[in-house]
Amino acid sequence: MAYQIPLSFPVFEGNESLYVQEAMNSGHLSTNGFFINKFETKLGRKIKTHQVVALNSGTSALHLALVLLGIGPGDEVICQSFTFCASANPIVYLGATPVFVDSEKETWNMSPELLEDAILSRISLGRKPKAIVVVHLFGMPAKMKEIMAISEKYNIPVLEDAAEAVGSKVDGKFCGTFGKIGIYSFNGNKIITSGGGGALISDDAGVIEKSKYLASQAREDLPYYQHLEIGYNYRMTNISAAVGVAQLEQLDQMVARRRKINLQYKELMKDFPGVTFQEELDTSESNYWLTSILIDEEVTGISNDKLRVILFKNGIETRFLWKPLHLQPIYRKTPYYGGNVSEKLFQEGLCLPSSSNLTLDQQEYILGLIEKEFRKVF
Numbered sequence: 180m181a182y183q184i185p186l187s188f189p190v191f192e193g194n195e196s197l198y199v200q201e202a203m204n205s206g207h208l209s210t211n212g213f214f215i216n217k218f219e220t221k222l223g224r225k226i227k228t229h230q231v232v233a234l235n236s237g238t239s240a241l242h243l244a245l246v247l248l249g250i251g252p253g254d255e256v257i258c259q260s261f262t263f264c265a266s267a268n269p270i271v272y273l274g275a276t277p278v279f280v281d282s283e284k285e286t287w288n289m290s291p292e293l294l295e296d297a298i299l300s301r302i303s304l305g306r307k308p309k310a311i312v313v314v315h316l317f318g319m320p321a322k323m324k325e326i327m328a329i330s331e332k333y334n335i336p337v338l339e340d341a342a343e344a345v346g347s348k349v350d351g352k353f354c355g356t357f358g359k360i361g362i363y364s365f366n367g368n369k370i371i372t373s374g375g376g377g378a379l380i381s382d383d384a385g386v387i388e389k390s391k392y393l394a395s396q397a398r399e400d401l402p403y404y405q406h407l408e409i410g411y412n413y414r415m416t417n418i419s420a421a422v423g424v425a426q427l428e429q430l431d432q433m434v435a436r437r438r439k440i441n442l443q444y445k446e447l448m449k450d451f452p453g454v455t456f457q458e459e460l461d462t463s464e465s466n467y468w469l470t471s472i473l474i475d476e477e478v479t480g481i482s483n484d485k486l487r488v489i490l491f492k493n494g495i496e497t498r499f500l501w502k503p504l505h506l507q508p509i510y511r512k513t514p515y516y517g518g519n520v521s522e523k524l525f526q527e528g529l530c531l532p533s534s535s536n537l538t539l540d541q542q543e544y545i546l547g548l549i550e551k552e553f554r555k556v557f
């Protein structure tokens with residue numbers, strides 16, 4: 180069903196069609212072409228000094244990043260439990276095991292305290308983790324200062340899953356540029372899109388060079404096809420990059436618009452009892468890809484799911500927050516460190532429509548419906 184008000188709809192108000200036509204005219208549709216380089220340069224300049232490899236998805240960027248961090252069979256990798264499955268699945272692709280860590284209540288991302296507990300526990304079992312996958316959910320930066328300090332203390336590299344956090348910052352520095360490697364997603368529902376796409380970011384020129392090589396079938400620079408390693412077909416196409424370049428030109432606006440939508444939701448809901456928001460720390464700036472709320476059923480008298488169904492019947496798309504990975508059937512036997520913070524977020528949370536072109540009228544309409552449900556209780 181097509182929603183009257185979708186959760187996160189792509190907005191094309193710039194040079195998208197023009198650049199796609201240009202890419203088609205050039206005859207370079209696949210993994211060669213002008214727009215791929217342009218996308219990498221432009222994104223690199225935006226996030227400052229870091230080097231970028233354009234890839235065909237955020238998931239392939241995560242997989243490649245783990246390969247570059249040397250993850251292999253029998254290794255353990257710490258991963259935030261409260262996230263989309265793509266943060267952890269590539270660990271399993273490589274024959275390694277995720278070790279899940281719970282969230283903290285402020286940013287809803289990985290708890291630095293529990294991270295350190297998990298590291299110490301795994302070390303005591305003789306299984307020192309090889310990497311830490313941190314996620315900035317819904318665009319909200321994780322507590323990077325604390326997490327990077329732990330990474331340095333134990334000498335375990337951080338892989339930053341900034342798939343949802345293109346344009347988010349901590350202390351003025353872009354999410355995705357803190358870890359040894361960072362990744363972005365440009366999937367169709369993210370804050371900016373290239374259709375399908377991703378990027379791998381690192382300050383390490385060796386990592387960047389090797390990523391480009393492995394993402395292009397590990398082809399040697401010879402007149403014939405020769406391969407010394409197993410590679411992947413993970414590069415972004417020129418057509419995708421054409422859309423991506425046009426979207427990058429509008430990134431600042433998209434962030435500003437989503438931040439404004441978030442502010443308006445907070446303003447409009449400030450007198451709603453039993454509703455709380457995901458909040459920024461003083462030092463961080465979320466792109467507010469999705470505005471998310473928690474609904475305390477004891478106060479509101481209505482669960483997140485009941486509210487979701489009512490909004491659905493009115494053509495409004497909302498979504499549960501991520502179901503924690505340690506509760507997923509596929510990860511039932513996976514080690515987990517934490518309590519019930521992410522579980523509670525899952526039970527109470529709802530992502531509200533947050534498209535960059537959402538209007539104030541639409542927000543008022545949505546909140547009118549929510550208020551009516553809440554009022555039945557009082």
Ligand SMILES: *Cc1c(COP(=O)(O)O)cnc(C)c1O
Pocket residue numbers: 235236237238239262263265266314340342343364365366376377
């Ligand atoms: C979207 C997303 C990914 C995967 O990105 P794709 O481009 O869809 O492969 C990974 N991690 C998180 C947290 C995401 O939201």
